[in-house]
Amino acid sequence: MQIEKPFRKKAALLGVSALALSGFFATDHFVNQSGGKIIGSAFASSHSGSGNHGGSNGKQGSGHDHSHDDGDSDDHDHDDATEDDHTHEDSEGGKGKGPKYGGGTDASDSDAKGKRPVWAKEGIPEIELGRLNVARAPGQVLDRAYDEALSNFTVEMAAFYDLPLNQAIEKLRTEFGTLTIIDSPLQNLALLRDALDGSSILNTLPQVSNSNETLMAIFLGGASDKTIPISPETAYSIALILGFELSEAASTALATDAEAVRAAILEGHG
Amino acid sequence: MKQQFTAICTAISLIAGICLATASPVVAQDEKSLFGIDTGSVTYGRYFKAELGMAVPAFDSGNWHPPGPSDPQVFFDLSNENAAYGSIAMGYDWQNGYRGDVSLSMFGGVTSQGPWSYTVPTIAGPHASVSAKTSTIALMATGYYSPLEHKGNNRRVQPYLSVGVGLASNNMGDWTRVEPIGSTSRAFEGKSSIDLAWSVGFGVAFEKKREKGKTPLLLEVGYRYFDLGTAKGGTTPISSGRAPIEAFNFNNRQHVFSIGLRIPLEKY
Numbered sequence: 001m002q003i004e005k006p007f008r009k010k011a012a013l014l015g016v017s018a019l020a021l022s023g024f025f026a027t028d029h030f031v032n033q034s035g036g037k038i039i040g041s042a043f044a045s046s047h048s049g050s051g052n053h054g055g056s057n058g059k060q061g062s063g064h065d066h067s068h069d070d071g072d073s074d075d076h077d078h079d080d081a082t083e084d085d086h087t088h089e090d091s092e093g094g095k096g097k098g099p100k101y102g103g104g105t106d107a108s109d110s111d112a113k114g115k116r117p118v119w120a121k122e123g124i125p126e127i128e129l130g131r132l133n134v135a136r137a138p139g140q141v142l143d144r145a146y147d148e149a150l151s152n153f154t155v156e157m158a159a160f161y162d163l164p165l166n167q168a169i170e171k172l173r174t175e176f177g178t179l180t181i182i183d184s185p186l187q188n189l190a191l192l193r194d195a196l197d198g199s200s201i202l203n204t205l206p207q208v209s210n211s212n213e214t215l216m217a218i219f220l221g222g223a224s225d226k227t228i229p230i231s232p233e234t235a236y237s238i239a240l241i242l243g244f245e246l247s248e249a250a251s252t253a254l255a256t257d258a259e260a261v262r263a264a265i266l267e268g269h270g
Numbered sequence: 271m272k273q274q275f276t277a278i279c280t281a282i283s284l285i286a287g288i289c290l291a292t293a294s295p296v297v298a299q300d301e302k303s304l305f306g307i308d309t310g311s312v313t314y315g316r317y318f319k320a321e322l323g324m325a326v327p328a329f330d331s332g333n334w335h336p337p338g339p340s341d342p343q344v345f346f347d348l349s350n351e352n353a354a355y356g357s358i359a360m361g362y363d364w365q366n367g368y369r370g371d372v373s374l375s376m377f378g379g380v381t382s383q384g385p386w387s388y389t390v391p392t393i394a395g396p397h398a399s400v401s402a403k404t405s406t407i408a409l410m411a412t413g414y415y416s417p418l419e420h421k422g423n424n425r426r427v428q429p430y431l432s433v434g435v436g437l438a439s440n441n442m443g444d445w446t447r448v449e450p451i452g453s454t455s456r457a458f459e460g461k462s463s464i465d466l467a468w469s470v471g472f473g474v475a476f477e478k479k480r481e482k483g484k485t486p487l488l489l490e491v492g493y494r495y496f497d498l499g500t501a502k503g504g505t506t507p508i509s510s511g512r513a514p515i516e517a518f519n520f521n522n523r524q525h526v527f528s529i530g531l532r533i534p535l536e537k538y
Contacts, residue, residue: 150303
């Protein structure tokens with residue numbers, strides 16, 4: 001049985017060709033490419049090489065039209081963006097499929113509003129992603145990780161993912177060894193991809209009633225290397241790889257919370 | 271033949287039992303998925319595979335051409351014993367229904383022997399019988415297609431089809447022909463020869479429920495038909511006698527029933 005997300009089947013078809021290419025040539029499997037960093041054009045090429053990343057999520061109309069690849073695109077009008085000022089309502093763009101997270105936007109939506117980070121105009125900044133690089137996995141691999149995460153999601157896990165952020169952080173800090181959480185970076189990123197459209201599937205469970213922002217922070221913080229700090233650039237880059245473009249405010253907010261989660265895991269893990 | 275069939279059935283039953291036991295672990299109530307799904311894990315990327323099994327030879331067209339200029343080409347009705355089969359492979363799983371690997375397969379030594387069956391041109395017998403022991407090593411590139419996975423099905427049980435091509439080194443030991451009258455035997459040297467090989471097959475992969483933080487593990491039960499080219503002995507007499515016009519040779523075809531363990535080398 002599969003969890004059917006919108007456009008999943010279409011995405012799987014789109015993933016075939018990209019998978020073959022990435023499978024043949026990405027011998028290091030998303031990790032340690034570009035020395036563990038994604039840098040400007042290096043990101044652009046790898047991203048376009050597996051252009052189903054966003055599309056596979058199925059939450060965007062077209063996963064291929066990532067006008068952000070060259071970073072010099074004129075598609076995103078800054079003037080329009082500033083009018084939105086990252087309000088939740090505005091960021092939805094009136095299209096019914098846009099971002100619901102603090103001004104983030106579907107990366108394929110050329111009419112997207114929301115203020116792009118200043119660094120976005122120059123492409124992806126040079127940042128250390130570490131194991132977050134697995135976000136570049138082909139769409140069907142993320143799909144499988146997503147299904148696997150749900151397949152293993154137990155009552156015990158639900159109790160943790162239902163906690164407010166501060167309590168979750170405290171648990172991670174003090175009871176990490178006994179917590180049952182999703183620790184696979186790929187599964188966390190698959191769930192992050194799911195949540196980036198504004199709603200996490202975990203919240204469809206009666207046992208989980210959490211804010212989407214909290215869940216995203218836990219997913220990103222849980223996916224990250226314990227020792228590599230999560231910056232707004234990190235959050236922006238990962239969301240972009242997953243097919244969503246976050247505003248500067250959204251990137252900063254997500255990074256701040258995710259960094260707190262990462263630090264708590266580091267402390268709890270010892 | 272009946273013994274072979276029984277052995278094959280026993281082996282398959284054993285393999286199936288092991289697979290089912292491995293693939294259907296008892297899951298405690300509180301460990302069940304709240305989403306009520308049971309899917310495989312991410313196995314994308316490189317993998318290692320080891321297989322063990324039983325090879326059932328289906329040698330045919332066994333024949334030799336004796337040294338006499340007027341001797342006919344003599345064909346044999348060969349009977350063979352089953353042999354062990356083993357294989358190791360390194361491959362890549364694209365997790366879109368396709369995967370491929372390069373394998374080194376070993377087919378255990380098989381003693382094939384039998385009386386003459388017919389001659390070309392037809393000349394009344396009796397003629398000599400033959401006996402030889404042959405083993406094979408094959409280097410194959412094999413592609414696998416899992417139709418359900420290709421359609422987006424993520425379940426832990428995936429049937430597959432396979433097609434392989436490669437090279438086989440057929441190693442025939444010293445071979446013997448035995449006169450029908452008087453049982454006089456004459457031996458000839460063995461020989462190794464390399465020939466093209468191909469295979470087709472099918473099977474089922476069972477993925478063991480992955481434990482947290484552990485590498486996925488897949489059990490494969492499969493059948494493959496191998497055409498390993500022609501196995502051929504040498505023409506040099508070991509003690510005395512003349513060299514035959516054509517040494518004993520046969521088409522090396524084998525049915526293989528195997529159980530394999532596939533271990534993805536990446537952990538996500």
